[in-house]
Amino acid sequence: MKKVLKWLDQYFELVIMGIALTTIIVSVTLDIVLRNLTGSGLAFAQELSQKCEIVLAAMGISYGVVTGKHMKVDILQTFFPKTKKPLEVVGDIVIFLFCGFMAVFAINKLEGTLASGATTAILEIPTFYIYLTMEIGLILACIRIVEKYIKNFLFREGEIQ
DSSP states (O other): OHHHHHHHHHHHHHHHHHHHHHHHHHHHHHHHHHHHHHSOOOTTHHHHHHHHHHHHHHHHHHHHHHHTOSOOOOHHHHHOGGGHHHHHHHHHHHHHHHHHHHHHHHHHHHHHHHHHTOBOTTTOOBHHHHHHHHHHHHHHHHHHHHHHHHHHHTSOTTTOO
16 A cells, blocks of 8 residues: 555656646547548547646646746746755745635636536536546645655655655
């Protein structure tokens, strides 16, 4: 169980993003090939790739937190290297607040789409699930930030493995 949790901790976002990206590549490539060979492509390819892009964006938020590669302005860090750690903490707080704020207010959108029963045009996927992926990404980003500081402050390197 511990190995599974450790694997999920390291690779969850990457696997989801890999599946979404592979789906985009395969469906769009197949659509292009079929259009060129038969004059008619896959009707669902564009919609499927758009929905997979949403999944990529949602998981990308969390993955950016995990890897520390989320967008930031680092000009102060370049000229004043001692500000790196404090600015990183401030950046994480801003990301946490933003993701938390967006996740809380996105709940209304989720409730509305669930109640409406709306689906996507071609694939007829309930739009609730599309919005849910973004909600999961936002919440996962908040969890990853908290996890980062728990690991940094409570479980210092070498103390607990």
